[in-house]
Amino acid sequence: MPQSDPAHCSDAVPAGTGRSFRLVCPARDIPLVEALLAATGHRGAPEPFSPCCRRLADEPTPLGSSLAARFGYIHIQDRSSMLPPLLLDPPAGARVLDMCAAPGGKTGFLAQLVGPTGFVLGNEPSPDRLATLRQTLLRENLANTATCAQTDLSPFFPEGAFTHILLDPPCSGWGTLDKNPQAARIWSGDKVAPLIALQRKLLETAARLLVPGGRLLYSTCTTNVVENEDQTRFALDHLPLAPLPLTPPEGFVFEAPHRDDVSGVLRVDSRASAAQGFYMALYEKTGGAAAADEADGELPGTPVPEKALVASGCDLAGLPPGKVMAFGDKAFFLHAGAAAIPAGLRYQGHQVGTYRAGVFRPQARARLFLSREAQGAGLNEEALCRIEALLAGQSLPAGDLPARPGLFFRGLPLGFLARKGARLLWSDR
Template sequence: MANDFRTFRLVCSEEEAPIVERLLKAQGFAFEPEPFYPLARRLTVEPFPLGESFAARFGRIYIQDRSSMLPPLMLAPPEGTSVLDMCSAPGSKTSLLSRLVGPRGFVFASEPSADRLGTLRANLRRTGSVNTATAKAKAQDLPFPDCSWDYIQLDPPCSGWGTVDKNPKVMELWSESKTGPLVALQRTLLEKAADMLTPGGVVLYSTCTTNIKENEEQVAWALEHLDLELEPLDEPEGFVFGEPLLSGMAGVLRVAEDSAGQGFFLARFRKKGAGCANPEREVQERSLPGTPLDFSRMAGTEGCALDGLPPGEVYEFGGKAFFLHEEALERVPAGLRWQGHNIGKISGRGKSAVFRPSSMARVLLNRKSQDVLDLEDLAPLEKLLSGQSLSFHPGKGPVGLFYEGLPLCWLSRKGRRLLMATK
């Protein structure tokens, strides 16, 4: 039943959801709400590939299997909290965590593969996840102190048996005789997560496999060897769940084969707290290689909604402007190389420096600016995305593009013409 339909989620606030839906419907797409998350949708009519829709191209939807949405939702970090995402690429769950914790919350994401890290960062830019920071690092080697995170998401490498409908060769690639290294890595990562949790902190462990060795047996191992206790999960509406394959597993979730969505396993652990009562966060030095910017006084920021940025600072690294969340500045150890959220480019030096927002820096779009194009029909969008230009009043600097008041992107201005920016 897993591939009977496709699912996606809206990348917006609940108040903006009707606008994104109208944008999709105007192109002939039809869908139904999913019961387990207000912004999840089930696709019912797809006149052409959903990934080519305007909503997808402007990062206002994210195509994601419904089961894959469950780990962040079951971790359920409160708004304003900080989350460590230990195995992050391609960013599906990371960007959902970013939405759940809100702009004053923070998500730190690690990924050891350079290629997959690039994909992760691209997806976080596309979804406007400005409250995130990323690092190329093995999760088991992260240098965060013990007892330093209240919420951790751990979706480790697994055999992927639950994705067999989508990846038919997965059972051959990861037969039961080949999963030993994966099991060992998962235990290493669980142990690392337990160390980094604060007393009472929560780690959500999940896999997209049906293999008992990577699921229930890992839970049993963690309960025996780590300072963790199992916290029962409520069953989200709209799924069919199977019984755990071991006893003593009340409250873990195993998406059944006859449920819509990929096979998934989820377990939520809470740290008992032995050995690190009343931990104190160490203050990290802000000795970063980039240059801090007096961003609000820079040329080029006049038409930007600077109050849309979360608490933090803007630095220049090699001609690029990155937003660094204050939680990243305070939390990340000096020895770990990391990257904030790319929001644009810097040209010139010193008092002559000029900022230009990247096309997807939606957080800086200002509807009250005079340099705004707010559309109500699709024809201008079609022209822009086909490489054609639109006429506009003359001026300097980029122009904000909106659809019915919904921020979409920044456009380049050439005299009286507007064009889609290349990046």
């Protein structure tokens, strides 16, 4: 196996420097989210490759149980796993497909990168993993997404339906041996053959669904050359894809490619980068056709009237383009980008609450309906003691607050409280 090539290195990170996480918020809210972390004693050091990524520096209690994690303002993620969305680099407003999306870290990062006017469809064939994907996007209030569960998307979408595609297919996981020591034994020898066949089928589908000039980022968390460089060679030899050389991000060390006829790809040196082993290759589609623009198509469901949303205490000013639609008693926000999803594909938008007998009730975590400007009609706390009391099941005096007031930490929206008589309660229901 080739040794690390200094030409592919950039600012090596010492091994054993701790976990990483991503701030899930607009740039203007980063100081507030860091203040929420600091209030529980957690601190992250900035990563050099993205302004919203951090390496954990102080962890007095498990980061995953912190209030910032509970309210969806951080996503714990291996630093290598942060790279595929960054290297795909979809612009604001892009229409993106994440073909194998669970558990949702990359899908969520893509949603942050494309912004409110962009749209990300996360596909996950496994029902169990699909539930995890949806819970992640729901907790982090990433409403410019939708999810579906198809083993093959080809029958549903015309050629050239997406400008950007991320394909992080099932792989042997040899780059995660520190967390999954059995991976090399489970996926050894000929046992990896079904994965190789699946990866090639997914590459073929991705190439068809890209618009001409569209970009595909292929990534794996394995060090296995047959799933990495060999698949790159397959894509270049058999699919309408041209290579786009990747610029090494700062803060990582990269090995040289493990085939002499493959270049411009990135292979993370796990030990030197204090991260999982990852492989990434970027392609551009050559030729083909673009799908007709169907952005003006109809969204499914029954529209929830705006007056019902406002009456429930929702501030609609900060919503992405789209509509709140009812399906039975459940209400979902459907991004305008979902209008281009073909009618035959079953998908789910972003669940935001219930709608019964003309009354909309936002779920507690639907902070997308809260803005800093609305904090005057809610409970805005400077310290955590009363917030922690609410989460522990205690109640607080309601005063003259409305029936469904917002809960804020120094102006940072956390969610909706419920009023019961003269008391305020937190309920995840």
